[in-house]
Amino acid sequence: MDSRYILEKPSVETRVSVSGADFICLAGRSVLHDSRVPSVEKSGPLPAYTNGPVFCKPVMDGGSATAGKSERSSPKGNRFSPGGRILHDMGKADLGDQKDTGPTGVLKRASPTHCAGISRQLSGGSMHLDIRNPWKQTAQGQNVPLTEIQPLPSTHIPVPRNRKPSGHADKEVMAATVLTSLSTSPLVLCPSSAPIGNFAVSEPSSRAWKEMLSASYSSSTSGNWSWDASDQSVPSTPSPPLTNDTNKNFLLSSHGDDVNEDVTESGHFMFEDPIPRKRKNSMKVMFKCLWKNCEKVLSTSSGIQRHIRTVHLGRNSESDYSDGEEDFYYSEIEVNMDSITEGLSSLTPTSPTTAGPPPVFPSPLTDVPHSEHINMNGSQSHAPTLLSQSAPSTLCHIRTDHAYQGHVTHVRTVSIGEKRQPATSTHTAVNKNHALITPAAKSTPGTRKPRGEAKKCRKVYGMEKKDMWCTACRWKKACQRFTD
């Protein structure tokens, strides 16, 4: 098949052969701006970035590129059924002998939902959030704005009854995650320049995949750090990092086992690849719930699936059973950790070298006034982007309010107008750093940091409600609740 760049061919359909099943990836025309985006089939490493949405649709082995069309015009008119049905059917047909086919999740990863998130964008320093789900279309093939799509009741979504539940699904998810990660880290993939289409059946590669998958899977069973725009909560986060290392710290310190998963993943890649590298732009794949009015974003697919399963589908949260239906309700998004970090770094003026993540991420993910640091491509205007919506007036962060009290951490959810603070432990460290830095600043009089514009506790609560002030304000220290 043609391995030209998408730019050269508006409707590039890239067939990826995995375990005997073919996947056709369609590159959206609207995003055909980056000639750096090679088709997946191109021999050699996967593209580090696929600029713009890449729509993937699974087709049966031997199926034609037009399969998608016929699928979409499914007489059932279920806008989800085409891709999903085919996908699942394929899963049954082709995944019968999973031990030989390698990571079955790879196949699943190629599901439309996932592929939608493969899109990446290289806009400098900007966070890319592409929550487009190409499969959310009407039976007539018309695109429908996500916001207009009412998630169908689970009972309306045809799901193969004999799907293998729980663990298996998670494996698939993990495999999908790995695939996504690989697509992000080109060098990690096929160091031997094995054609993508063959790597699934290549013995060494297959084994490596299995190992990675098993390890990744075993390390990610629960605890997904997340922030949920819908409930206005944001994970508590450590101080913002300035370096990638700090980014990692950010993740580690703020996301517990989720972090482990992330670390595990990257760790595998690190081991697999002798050449140290960092993800360009420090892009991190997140999973966004597409359920209407739900902006839940999780770091792992299993997490988002669990979220959807328990919150939206009303299934038993205790059960890991998954019929894959959740796949339809979330998509991947790319989060530029660097951007987040940048935004976060400004969170704590006195901690220029502290660590933190996203959100990013995170945690250090967001600082309300600094949301502009994170540009979400694709939804420039509204769209509750991860961070852009964290306006002071609507912000609700989990934070520690008494950093000055050291270990006496007291986490609480703060409402309206309160900014998220870094985790207490980290923050304490920050203060220490600040203490160390202060003397130097002292030597240069006149460098006193400008007063922040944010209202502080005094202004917000007034003297009469001094008991509501943050500890720092009460002690006439730099306000920790309304940071600049």
Place this chain on the structure above:
DNA sequence: AGTGCCGGGCT
């Protein structure tokens, strides 16, 4: 004048 918070002292 009001506010933010550094620096330092006290417990």
Place this chain on the structure above:
DNA sequence: AGCCCGGCACT
């Protein structure tokens, strides 16, 4: 470490 406050910078 927690707490408090004088005093300065800034608005």
